[in-house]
Amino acid sequence: MLSKLLLSCIIPFVLGAPTLTPSAATPSASAGNVSTTVSGPYSLVTTSYNYSSTAASSTISSASASTLGASTTGVITVPLSSYSFTPYPTPTLSPLPPVYPATDPLSPPSVSSDPQVVPDFAPAWATAYQKAKNLISDYTIEEKVNITTGVGWANGLCVGNIPSNKNFPGLCLEDSPLAVRFADYATAFPAGIQVASTWNRPLMRARGLALGQEFKGKGVNIALGPMMNMGRVAQGGRNWEGFGADPFLTGESAYETILGLQNAGVQATAKHFINNEQEHFRTSESSNVDDRTQHEIYAHPFLRSVMAGVSSVMCSYNLINETYACNNDKMLNDILKREYGFQGFVQSDWSATMSTLSAVAGLDMTMPGDITFDSGDSYFGGNLTDYVNDGYISMARLDDMATRIIAAWYFLHQDENYPVTNFNAFNPNDEATNQHVNVQADHYTLVREIGAAGTVLLKNENCTLPLNKPRNLVLIGSDAGPGKSGPNEFSDQGGSDGILAMGWGSGTGNFPYLISPLEGIQERARQDGSSVFWDFDDWNTALAGNMAYGEAVALVFTNSDSGEDYITVDGNQGDRNNLTAWHNGDDLILAVAAQNNNTIVVMNSVGPLIIEPWIEHPNITAVVWAGIQGQEAGNAIADVLYGAYNPSGRLPYTIAKDIADYPAQLITDDSGSEIVTIDYTEGLFIDYRHFDQANITPRFEFGFGLSYTTFTYSELSVTPIQSSDTNQADLITAWQNGEASPIAEGSSTALWLHEPAFQVTFKVTNTGPVSGMEIPQLYIHFPSSASEPPSVLKGFTNVEISPSSTEQASITLSRYDLSIWDVVAQGWRKPDDQISFSIGASSRDFRLQGDIPT
Numbered sequence: 001m002l003s004k005l006l007l008s009c010i011i012p013f014v015l016g017a018p019t020l021t022p023s024a025a026t027p028s029a030s031a032g033n034v035s036t037t038v039s040g041p042y043s044l045v046t047t048s049y050n051y052s053s054t055a056a057s058s059t060i061s062s063a064s065a066s067t068l069g070a071s072t073t074g075v076i077t078v079p080l081s082s083y084s085f086t087p088y089p090t091p092t093l094s095p096l097p098p099v100y101p102a103t104d105p106l107s108p109p110s111v112s113s114d115p116q117v118v119p120d121f122a123p124a125w126a127t128a129y130q131k132a133k134n135l136i137s138d139y140t141i142e143e144k145v146n147i148t149t150g151v152g153w154a155n156g157l158c159v160g161n162i163p164s165n166k167n168f169p170g171l172c173l174e175d176s177p178l179a180v181r182f183a184d185y186a187t188a189f190p191a192g193i194q195v196a197s198t199w200n201r202p203l204m205r206a207r208g209l210a211l212g213q214e215f216k217g218k219g220v221n222i223a224l225g226p227m228m229n230m231g232r233v234a235q236g237g238r239n240w241e242g243f244g245a246d247p248f249l250t251g252e253s254a255y256e257t258i259l260g261l262q263n264a265g266v267q268a269t270a271k272h273f274i275n276n277e278q279e280h281f282r283t284s285e286s287s288n289v290d291d292r293t294q295h296e297i298y299a300h301p302f303l304r305s306v307m308a309g310v311s312s313v314m315c316s317y318n319l320i321n322e323t324y325a326c327n328n329d330k331m332l333n334d335i336l337k338r339e340y341g342f343q344g345f346v347q348s349d350w351s352a353t354m355s356t357l358s359a360v361a362g363l364d365m366t367m368p369g370d371i372t373f374d375s376g377d378s379y380f381g382g383n384l385t386d387y388v389n390d391g392y393i394s395m396a397r398l399d400d401m402a403t404r405i406i407a408a409w410y411f412l413h414q415d416e417n418y419p420v421t422n423f424n425a426f427n428p429n430d431e432a433t434n435q436h437v438n439v440q441a442d443h444y445t446l447v448r449e450i451g452a453a454g455t456v457l458l459k460n461e462n463c464t465l466p467l468n469k470p471r472n473l474v475l476i477g478s479d480a481g482p483g484k485s486g487p488n489e490f491s492d493q494g495g496s497d498g499i500l501a502m503g504w505g506s507g508t509g510n511f512p513y514l515i516s517p518l519e520g521i522q523e524r525a526r527q528d529g530s531s532v533f534w535d536f537d538d539w540n541t542a543l544a545g546n547m548a549y550g551e552a553v554a555l556v557f558t559n560s561d562s563g564e565d566y567i568t569v570d571g572n573q574g575d576r577n578n579l580t581a582w583h584n585g586d587d588l589i590l591a592v593a594a595q596n597n598n599t600i601v602v603m604n605s606v607g608p609l610i611i612e613p614w615i616e617h618p619n620i621t622a623v624v625w626a627g628i629q630g631q632e633a634g635n636a637i638a639d640v641l642y643g644a645y646n647p648s649g650r651l652p653y654t655i656a657k658d659i660a661d662y663p664a665q666l667i668t669d670d671s672g673s674e675i676v677t678i679d680y681t682e683g684l685f686i687d688y689r690h691f692d693q694a695n696i697t698p699r700f701e702f703g704f705g706l707s708y709t710t711f712t713y714s715e716l717s718v719t720p721i722q723s724s725d726t727n728q729a730d731l732i733t734a735w736q737n738g739e740a741s742p743i744a745e746g747s748s749t750a751l752w753l754h755e756p757a758f759q760v761t762f763k764v765t766n767t768g769p770v771s772g773m774e775i776p777q778l779y780i781h782f783p784s785s786a787s788e789p790p791s792v793l794k795g796f797t798n799v800e801i802s803p804s805s806t807e808q809a810s811i812t813l814s815r816y817d818l819s820i821w822d823v824v825a826q827g828w829r830k831p832d833d834q835i836s837f838s839i840g841a842s843s844r845d846f847r848l849q850g851d852i853p854t
């Protein structure tokens, strides 16, 4: 029925490159404002700049001796590691081209929608380690310590700074995961959640590369992204910075983003390690997570980051199982550095270091250096020097810390003509330190494409979309227009006014410009001769209804915002207070739908919302989930509405019917505890895994998204791939026999575990009227004995198909993809009994079924 209807649709445009002419600015409209309060040290960012090129950790005095394993802020264990490390633990077996070529981060394997190559960064790390060792060979203890200690908050050009020393020029560390924060002439890219919604590896890689080029052009050594926390809690304030609520999708997004960033020459930072899943109590909550859940869900994106050769990992503010993340021997030393064979360095989140002895627990660099912003002391700095001199911390460990940091710099070839920092994060108007280097190139075209490709079409009755030269359109809602004082009205985007194209907090940047939907749509309407009317008053629902009455198309725009805890917007302290639309959105939509039977909802939301009040309204003919699109938001929306881009975005999270349907809720009550306990009792059952297990029908399931065309699937086949490395035969046989993988340095990132082991092929046919992109998804169904969720995403690809054509698609699976974490054996194990799988168009729309050959 659906395909018949679609076949009768008249499609004005087909998939293709959109016309890219930025619209002229329109006069700003009056829109309701919301209150904003800024707390904490980030309010300092506009204060004057106080830079001294000689500032070093020597300016930071010793903290009191009571810092030895103690803290004023909560629980600290004394972290004495039981693990020893070689200087560069090598996760690889013998390199085996073409599956496992020696890889330089500046020339990664080319992107593929079905990646079959496992890059081997070990030789490049080994070379970098040797150079780093040579460089520090004549360093004093103090000089080595300086490499590990930031210069203190706002004492350098960037949000984090490592001082220069002898032949080492120092390091600039700068946010964010979507832009060069606090810089001008830089692009405001779509958020992480948007690129995850594309389910498109080439776009993920392209975004990483373009971002990386901008960071490098500005002289940033270390980009503070990507962010890969999991969206465990739907209201989590920073979820939009990350890649959704599934570890596999997050892991692939992280992997491609890092390969792209580092390809450009900048060091990437995988953050926040780990379990920083909500903003409330982020510095005083203990996320209590069982070992299997940690391995299979939360740590997986970090494992993929290590496999992408990530140079840095940022430990988070929270505690994990009662121990602070930056002090957590189990997470840093055991899992990250031993199991994953991570060879770069661990930096703290800003002021997340809690002890000098964190160095022994695996922390390599403290940021921004001082214990609290501007405190003038440090857990590293003079204290670290004392601890090494007094024998509390070995010289070997200090050498390892400095070596890891400098090796990461060599690993990215930053010793070879790397640009010097040419902007000033703390004083953007200072003439001496801001060179205003334009790094934007033509990245706006990519922003526009990802904005459209990450937009998810949720409802489209009677071929309402794409629009076909409507007589007129009315745009209702403040989200359709520009903010009244421009796109950078609020510091760190900590407010909500006009089109929402970024959340708030440190994960933001300044917009160079921001195309609103009004601008994008008007430009298109001019071509069609359509009239455009608008009304941006969210609260006058009577006026909105009157404006909508009798018009050919009524578009209602609304949004939902969130961010980081140090800014409170309209009573939302980072996390969202609820899952309802902001700015009177539900009532506005209903008021318009009451008067116009061709009402289209466009939603710019940081995450899921409860849309039950209106989703089934018969006058609401289409719903466009536009996400967090960056500076080209209005153009990207227009491209989808008019069919210049045929929607191919898929939900990276579940949209529930009721907030209580989600397995984990936001904790906002500390019950008077110094440390708030957050037990991850749902275990493996986050997001769709829980809905499937508990048989709860969501409104829109994970992986869902419509197109302007339709697809069918056929001809499934699955073939084992022979390993070409005989050295691994015993490990593979043991795995096939159900034995857990042995644990050793790099054991979880080993080639035999991650090389392609099975190839699944099938055909996809475009049965509709226009070209389109389908996103086939592969879900594993483990046997019940494995106690896994009913369906687990382990593969996806993207296939672009012309009308009435059929394309072959392929998804490869590794042994790791088919394994579960065995807590007792501490290894990856293939469950007993038959493993089956489905290929489908979402987590609940399976089209083909198969079994993994035994």
Ligand code: BGC
Pocket (backbone or CB within 6 Å): 159, 175, 224, 271, 349, 350, 506
């Ligand atoms: C955030 C990090 C950020 C850092 C530096 C912290 O508050 O959690 O994500 O990179 O600040 O701005």
